[in-house]
Amino acid sequence: MIILSVNAGSSSLKFTGFEMPSEDVLISGIFERIGIDGSFYTIKLNGEKTKKTVDLSDHKVAFEILIKELVDNKIVSSLDEIKGVGHRIVQGGSYFSKTEIATDDVVDKIDELSSLAPLHNPAAIVGINAAKAVMPNALQTVVFDTAFHQTMKEEEFMYAVPYAWYKEYKIRKYGAHGTSHKYVSQRMNEILGRNDTKLITCHIGNGASISAVKNGECVDTSMGLTPNAGLIMGTRCGDMDATVVTYAMEKTGMSPKEMDNVLNKQSGLLGISGVSGDSRDIEEGIKSGNERCILAQNMYVKRIVEYIAKYYVLLGGCDAIIFTAGVGENSAMTRKQVLDKLSILGVKIDDEANNVRGVEQKITADDSKIPAYIIPTNEELMIAKDTYSLILQG
Numbered sequence: 001m002i003i004l005s006v007n008a009g010s011s012s013l014k015f016t017g018f019e020m021p022s023e024d025v026l027i028s029g030i031f032e033r034i035g036i037d038g039s040f041y042t043i044k045l046n047g048e049k050t051k052k053t054v055d056l057s058d059h060k061v062a063f064e065i066l067i068k069e070l071v072d073n074k075i076v077s078s079l080d081e082i083k084g085v086g087h088r089i090v091q092g093g094s095y096f097s098k099t100e101i102a103t104d105d106v107v108d109k110i111d112e113l114s115s116l117a118p119l120h121n122p123a124a125i126v127g128i129n130a131a132k133a134v135m136p137n138a139l140q141t142v143v144f145d146t147a148f149h150q151t152m153k154e155e156e157f158m159y160a161v162p163y164a165w166y167k168e169y170k171i172r173k174y175g176a177h178g179t180s181h182k183y184v185s186q187r188m189n190e191i192l193g194r195n196d197t198k199l200i201t202c203h204i205g206n207g208a209s210i211s212a213v214k215n216g217e218c219v220d221t222s223m224g225l226t227p228n229a230g231l232i233m234g235t236r237c238g239d240m241d242a243t244v245v246t247y248a249m250e251k252t253g254m255s256p257k258e259m260d261n262v263l264n265k266q267s268g269l270l271g272i273s274g275v276s277g278d279s280r281d282i283e284e285g286i287k288s289g290n291e292r293c294i295l296a297q298n299m300y301v302k303r304i305v306e307y308i309a310k311y312y313v314l315l316g317g318c319d320a321i322i323f324t325a326g327v328g329e330n331s332a333m334t335r336k337q338v339l340d341k342l343s344i345l346g347v348k349i350d351d352e353a354n355n356v357r358g359v360e361q362k363i364t365a366d367d368s369k370i371p372a373y374i375i376p377t378n379e380e381l382m383i384a385k386d387t388y389s390l391i392l393q394g
Contacts, residue, residue, distance in 0.1 A: 001083040001391070002026065002076060004066075004138075005383040008087065008127025010119065011036055013062045016380040017075065020388040023381060026075050031062040043069055059130035067134060084139040085131045086387035088179070088379065089124050091117035092144030093170060099147065099386035102128050102140040110142065116170070116225070141387045148178030151217040159225075173229075175221035177203045177325075181211040183382040184324045184375045187360075189216065191373070198315040200308050203377065204334070205325035206234035206277065210304065212311035220314060222307050228264050231307065232300045234277030237267035239303070272296035279327045279334065301337045308338070312345060321347075321372040323363075329376050330357045339364065339372055346370060 007014040013031040018024065029043035039056035042049055056062050070076045087102065093113045100106050107125060114121040124142075132140055149157075157173040158166065165171040181201045189195050199213040208231040211221040222230025232238045249259055270277035273296040275285050282300075285293030312318050321342075323335055332354050339349040346369025354363040356374070364372045 001388070002081050003084040003086065003384045003387050004082060005086045005380040005387070006088070006127060006131065008059060008123050010123040013059055013127060015066060016384070017070065018381065018384040020384060023384070027070065027073070031056055031065070034059060034062055041065065045073055059126050060133055063130050063134040079135055080137060082135055082138045084141060084387040084391050085135060086141045086143050086383035087124055087128050087131070088383060089142045089144045090120035090146075090176065091174065092146045093174065094150065094172070096144050096147050097150035099141055099143045099390060101390060102132075102142045106142060116174070139387065139391055141390055143179055143383045143386050145176045145178045146174045148182040149175035149211070149218045149221050152220055156220045171225055173221070173224045175209065175211070175218070176223045176227045177207070177209045178218070179379040179382045180324060180377040181209070181213065181218065181221070183378055184322050185213040185216065187375050188320050188322055188373065192319065197319045198317055199320050199322060200311050200315070200318055201322045201324065202304065202308070202328055203325045204231075204304065204323060204328035207236065208233045208325070208327070210307040210311065212314050214315055220311065232303045233268045234279070235265045235268045235270045237263050237271070269296045269300060272299060279331055283331070283333055297334075297337070301334060301341065304338050305341045308342060309345075318370050321370060323372065323374050324377040329374055332356070335363065335372075335374075342370075347372065
């Protein structure tokens with residue numbers, strides 16, 4: 001059967017079509033500038049990309065064009081062949097610990113949580129409604145970035161602030177990237193041939209998070225109420241003294257909204273280096289001797305190492321460290337710097353094995369006390385697998 005995995009933004013719609021259960025990718029692409037002048041879409045079929053300029057007045061039009069492409073390219077002969085559409089949802093709060101069918105009640109709760117993900121949840125609802133209108137007979141599901149982390153205990157997800165804030169305003173750690181952490185931890189268990197594992201999963205991209213996963217369940221994760229917690233990221237500051245916020249606001253006269261913008265879009269690697277929030281640009285700066293790029297990278301790696309070490313203690317050991325996402329999959333330099341600093345735990349990198357990009361591979365020596373792997377993430381496939389499971393359940 002054919003299942004679509006989609007990720008709707010306010011002016012975009014990413015999609016991947018899978019044949020299930022074989023997991024073959026039939027089509028993928030993105031609609032961009034929806035509702036904005038100069039809209040277009042790109043599709044990838046049989047390894048070839050095609051870009052087309054078209055008027056995309058809303059998400060419903062984007063889905064209608066997607067269906068036409070599926071028919072024109074003989075992927076489907078009718079809408080009835082599309083059995084499910086899985087939607088990525090950033091924030092599911094404490095309501096959802098697994099993938100759900102997109103009923104009216106579920107969508108209402110997603111809307112209720114929009115204040116925790118104002119750029120994402122409302123856009124996802126637009127995508128759900130558009131998909132329902134165009135494909136009324138397909139099962140619509142919602143897959144939450146936060147769901148995988150709902151196995152955390154109170155002592156892990158609570159903040160030491162007035163308890164009333166938790167009860168009244170839902171202030172607690174929710175985490176993010178859960179679909180990615182779930183996918184790579186499941187894949188790692190397949191590689192190891194067991195499920196009773198202690199894993200540290202490192203989703204290192206422009207946004208980055210690390211999770212401690214025991215026996216397939218999340219024990220703790222680095223992101224918090226929002227994605228701006230934990231690691232230093234491309235443009236996000238990550239963990240810091242909370243009083244920096246109020247102190248800097250007094251000094252600069254910034255409003256809460258302006259401060260939020262600085263901490264999310266002008267900090268991290270960009271803020272430290274003054275060059276870029278892109279790890280590739282930082283590496284180029286390091287090669288040319290840029291001292292602030294060197295400083296940014298050193299701070300970046302230090303924070304990753306600190307979280308891995310913390311989760312090693314929390315788990316009481318570790319069966320594997322996994323690197324995934326843009327930097328995790330592609331930066332041999334960052335992986336080496338991280339693993340070299342973990343030599344105190346008996347980690348030994350295999351430099352030759354590490355000198356790769358975007359492939360599934362063990363990158364530590366055979367006598368390393370903890371093996372480390374690159375596992376390319378596949379959130380779209382995880383969405384499709386969850387949707388397929390719900391379809392089979394009837």
